[in-house]
Amino acid sequence: MQIIPADPGQLDSHERVVPQAGQVWFPDSASKTAQAIMDFNREELPLFIMANWRGFSAGQRDLFEGILQAGSTIVENLRTYKQPVFVYIPKTGELRGGAWVVVDSRINSDHIEMYAETTAKGNVLEPEGMIEIKFRNKELLDCMSRLDRQIKNLKGKLKESKYDQTIGDQIKAREKQLLPIYTQIATKFAELHDTSFRMAEKGVVKEVVDWKASRFFFYKRLRRRLAEASLITSVRDAAGGTLSYKSAYDMIKKWFLDTKGEAELWVDDDAFFTWKDEAKNYSHKLSELRAHKVANELIKIGGSASDVEALPQGLAALLQEVDPETKSKLIEQLRGVLGSN
Template structure:
């Protein structure tokens, strides 16, 4: 009777004793209701899978407004974008359970395990807030930067900061990334504007990998993603782990203008986020290279650098790389963000004072202008050295005395030593002349030299033009099909634009951004071409029907469905057009 009552909740087998009595031995307890054990894990995995997929398909954001444990912590990471309240932890296991596992009182609170001091400095949390109101406010502001739906138009607003305003912040020795982005107040309290709209920059990952600055801003009301470079040495604080007796807090210096494993990972993650959000990209490039020491290689600098390349290669929005005033870009750091990685999307520019090359001049002369080469150069150019060497040759061939020969050799050595610093400076200067932005433009590795003060307006016009290009290209590909490449769509747009300019007698070329925007703003310039593409697409589809007898048999049914979907006036007009074709 007992077994019959609970048989749905247990798995048991029957046992008959020697005296004939029957007993039921319980092998497993299933439980009367779901939610008692592994089914929780099963359900958690389903949630994790759905949320991970959601990040690929839509905009996801997690607001940690209360204690987040276990699968909740994983969801905070799987959704990638995360805002954490300063008084709430993100943890996998409670501190009491960990203490029991370790067999001693090690941790004293959940915040010690997963508070903002941990999660805001390891790349899990984008933003931290003090309360729910601030959190919701940041969510709404974040949403104001992204399209209403995946692939939709950007939420462009009327700018309060004039797009044609010059950049007033002028770097002196180094370029302060935040001042270059959002401007800075001078000693008199006057705001010196940066490249992007005033008060529009929202920095994310501020506490993580501080040698790179990432965030979202607006340029003339157009939302963009921004990546810039810290030029000062930053300190990375590595907390002590109470679970390890020999652990202690460490402060590690991180040089500016260098990619470390954490800052390269931060860059790659920002690229991924911006691309998913449909944001145009601006990289204010000012890197001297990657840190390639043993620990850096062990911690994954190669993997992180490769992720930057991959995320730029697949970037599907307009992207601009700009070496700013007082900036430089060298070696491997240039390689991972060069326009060749994604020629359809990336455009590279440099400020007039910017520098770029494989090596810095001091390193270059160690290879190209060693001491022997410099001495040969002195021997060719310095009149005094030429004279001394001639005398030495005469003394050697004219049987000069040994003291005279030794005296001449010492004079040559003294003169060489005297000239070496000067010729080293000349060599460095000669190497520096290979670093200039004018040479970059001449070699075609950048599109143009853009002066710092004019950069805001230039990039506003260029960005607006490229967004409009994308709108027309997307419409073309929507009609013809995704197999029609963006490059092919751009060739069609180029053809239509130049034909329109020739018709109107305009002398504006393809590179005139203002003229292109004016052309795009007048749909009559291209709507005829768009309609022709639609007609060709439908004609091709109907032509393909003739090649298949089964499709032809189904055509009448499809036509009937089409007519049913039309309103009466459309149906009458459509039938009349068909009758005209049939004669």
């Protein structure tokens, strides 16, 4: 219930209580969701969404109060989220309509992962709405004609009797009798496509996670993703920001497989943490990326005559900033490089 208090400045105003359906986003609740996501992103926090919504309220009042703007803000804040995001449809929960659209993992595939509980349901359309499109009365009547023996016999007699009106009325009566039953069957058939295992089969959720094991599962998954994100950040910094998140992830996976040699170990969290904790497994790769980044920057400088003239002064300023030991090592390295060239 939404309670709108009376305005003290207007004598004729009074408190209003507006009923709001459960599991539905209204303008105020959608704005609150969008604001929370933006705040979590600013604080660099991982995000867990327990998704149990049937959609957005779509009344005329909601449109005037900005339900579309609030929904699009949720999408934008998820699209720009930079930390791990987990969307989990909980036990007996359901995710449908516009609510499914705004938390879909494809909005931000680098950071959003979607999971569902064994009893969860999800689809853009609810089963009752699905059958109104896929199983209309015409399709149900055709189905009866194929499956119901009595209707098949009556239709055979109808052809032999050259379309007797009495037999036609019997067919219509039988169809009217069976229509509610076939509608229930069609609804159940549509419900079978909304199960969590069907969602996993179609790839719209990453995995089906049982409610009892969910806490431990997400703890392990969050720990793994935070470790990956930390290493990905190091790789992108070493490369000078030229690599995308996906490219950096693929590069880390390649380094891991080059060291371990077995693709099955990539999904083993213990094997990954053991590999990551040994910096020698990838430190030389990071050094190569940094060297490549600096070389590219110097090549860019070489393309401008004025920048080349200013290069000695820049190197002198750099040498003044570093400590004496590093300075001597750097000078020796420069001498070796210049001597070899």
